[in-house]
Amino acid sequence: MIEYNDVSLVYPNGTKALQNINLTINQGEFVVIVGLSGAGKSTLIRSINRLVTPTAGQLLVDNQDILKLNTKQLRQLRTKVGMIFQHHNLVKRSTVIKNVIAGRLGYTNTLKSILNLYSKQDLQLAYDSLKRVNIEEKVYTRSDQLSGGQQQRVSIARVLTQQPNIILADEPVASLDPPTSHQVMTYLKRVNREDNITTIVNLHFIDMAMEYADRIIGMRDGKIVFDGPASMVNESTFEQIYGRKIRDDDIRGGTTEHEQTSVNPSN
Numbered sequence: 599m600i601e602y603n604d605v606s607l608v609y610p611n612g613t614k615a616l617q618n619i620n621l622t623i624n625q626g627e628f629v630v631i632v633g634l635s636g637a638g639k640s641t642l643i644r645s646i647n648r649l650v651t652p653t654a655g656q657l658l659v660d661n662q663d664i665l666k667l668n669t670k671q672l673r674q675l676r677t678k679v680g681m682i683f684q685h686h687n688l689v690k691r692s693t694v695i696k697n698v699i700a701g702r703l704g705y706t707n708t709l710k711s712i713l714n715l716y717s718k719q720d721l722q723l724a725y726d727s728l729k730r731v732n733i734e735e736k737v738y739t740r741s742d743q744l745s746g747g748q749q750q751r752v753s754i755a756r757v758l759t760q761q762p763n764i765i766l767a768d769e770p771v772a773s774l775d776p777p778t779s780h781q782v783m784t785y786l787k788r789v790n791r792e793d794n795i796t797t798i799v800n801l802h803f804i805d806m807a808m809e810y811a812d813r814i815i816g817m818r819d820g821k822i823v824f825d826g827p828a829s830m831v832n833e834s835t836f837e838q839i840y841g842r843k844i845r846d847d848d849i850r851g852g853t854t855e856h857e858q859t860s861v862n863p864s865n
């Protein structure tokens with residue numbers, strides 16, 4: 599469970615990115631955060647693995663106040679919180695398997711990881727994770743030879759290899775075309791269901807939020823201005839969150855999840 603109690607974050611330049619956030623996210627929820635650029639979505643999710651540190655309040659992850667962690671505890675936290683970025687953050691010149699096995703770094707001692715000495719179980723886990731996102735045939739391909747969607751699936755496999763309790767995905771489909779975006783969201787949703795991993799995704803696109811989220815949280819100016827089940831949300835909810843009319847670029851469009859993954863799983 600993730601619990602924000604009166605959490606605020608003021609950046610050194612004075613920007614109030616989070617203002618008195620109170621929020622509880624239960625294990626296994628699939629939450630989509632929406633809001634205009636600058637609303638505080640990234641700051642909200644990046645505080646969960648302490649990529650940014652709130653300046654006030656209490657932030658609990660599985661009952662532990664993560665604002666009071668020492669270095670070792672912070673490393674343990676980051677082992678159980680996986681992160682997916684818009685631009686994949688793969689090591690471009692490394693093979694797919696090397697990138698994916700890096701998900702075990704938090705569990706491996708430093709010398710072994712420098713020497714690339716991973717156990718058979720870890721390698722098997724990495725391979726199984728690639729299989730789960732249907733990309734196992736690319737195991738020895740260099741990452742920079744993959745398409746954007748394939749790279750994002752490798753980054754999902756890397757996170758799975760980490761065996762996290764929580765996945766944070768910061769605009770994971772912003773650089774992808776509509777069909778590939780649906781494919782990536784479908785895999786994230788599947789993993790969330792199968793492994794009961796709490797999944798929190800920042801998205802710009804309202805149609806994708808409605809299609810994949812269980813729960814939608816709307817942010818504006820560092821505050822939560824909407825929080826409810828996706829079934830309760832419609833266009834006017836988004837207009838309230840955004841404080842303006844919905845525009846074409848708020849919609850991703852594209853095929854449905856089912857058509858996309860079954861038709862062409864390896865694109």
Ligand SMILES: Nc1ncnc2c1ncn2[C@@H]1O[C@H](COP(=O)(O)OP(=O)(O)OP(=O)(O)O)[C@@H](O)[C@H]1O
Nearest residue numbers: 609611613615633634635636637638639640641642
């Ligand atoms: N490192 C930083 N230093 C100072 N201000 C920052 C920093 N990072 C973000 N901000 C500011 O904090 C506010 C919230 O930013 P944040 O990136 O969380 O919003 P966002 O909703 O994720 O936006 P986007 O969709 O554009 O990524 C914005 O005003 C932003 O300019």
